[in-house]
Amino acid sequence: MVSFSAGQEAARRLLEGRQRYTCLAGGTRSGKTFLIVRMIMLRALKAKGSRHAILRHHANAAWASIALDTLPHVVEHCFPSVRLKEHRQDGYFALPNGSRVWIGGLDDNDRVEKILGLEYASVFLNEASQIPYSSALIAFTRLAQVTRGIRQHAFVDLNPAGKSHWTNVATRPRRSMK
Numbered sequence: 001m002v003s004f005s006a007g008q009e010a011a012r013r014l015l016e017g018r019q020r021y022t023c024l025a026g027g028t029r030s031g032k033t034f035l036i037v038r039m040i041m042l043r044a045l046k047a048k049g050s051r052h053a054i055l056r057h058h059a060n061a062a063w064a065s066i067a068l069d070t071l072p073h074v075v076e077h078c079f080p081s082v083r084l085k086e087h088r089q090d091g092y093f094a095l096p097n098g099s100r101v102w103i104g105g106l107d108d109n110d111r112v113e114k115i116l117g118l119e120y121a122s123v124f125l126n127e128a129s130q131i132p133y134s135s136a137l138i139a140f141t142r143l144a145q146v147t148r149g150i151r152q153h154a155f156v157d158l159n160p161a162g163k164s165h166w167t168n169v170a171t172r173p174r175r176s177m178k
């Protein structure tokens with residue numbers, strides 16, 4: 001059974017809101033990525049056949065931190081009965097209901113074309129302070145899959161960045177997890 005810190009609990013409620021963009025900003029190990037990956041799993045389970053992209057700047061870091069760490073951790077704690085099928089070559093995990101969770105980097109031209117050739121119900125930019133605004137804008141254009149049961153939603157997480165960083169200007173509302 002999963003439990004949340006007070007900061008995570010407030011952020012969890014925010015993530016369930018009807019807004020299109022949500023950014024979680026907070027210190028390292030405060031549980032931002034865990035919460036957003038959990039929300040993506042909930043959304044993928046709710047809307048069968050839906051697609052969800054989890055993107056970092058570097059593809060290697062995305063696979064190492066999300067596919068091999070956060071995602072298995074979230075499944076173990078929050079969805080112990082759900083079996084994910086890994087399609088490493090194609091860069092995604094398949095859920096039993098046909099939904100798919102892609103994990104990739106925005107630095108890898110071949111892969112990025114493949115990933116961004118699809119439309120998604122969720123786009124999550126992980127560690128967004130490392131992602132250039134131009135790449136973020138391109139990724140957000142792929143937030144376009146129409147599904148039954150869930151609204152399109154972009155998620156962003158980052159460690160606090162400078163006031164002029166695009167995440168301080170372009171994503172509302174934000175939730176600080178200090």
Ligand SMILES: Nc1ncnc2c1ncn2[C@@H]1O[C@H](COP(=O)(O)OP(=O)(O)OP(=O)(O)O)[C@@H](O)[C@H]1O
Nearest residue numbers: 002003004027028029030031032033034035073077
């Ligand atoms: N509610 C929870 N229950 C169980 N484990 C959790 C929970 N929240 C977070 N964790 C685990 O705690 C660790 C830190 O969480 P997470 O990676 O989400 O933090 P973060 O805020 O994204 O950190 P960073 O800024 O370094 O990326 C991870 O191993 C994660 O799986």
Ligand SMILES: [Mg+2]
Nearest residue numbers: 032033034157
């Ligand atoms: Mg994180």
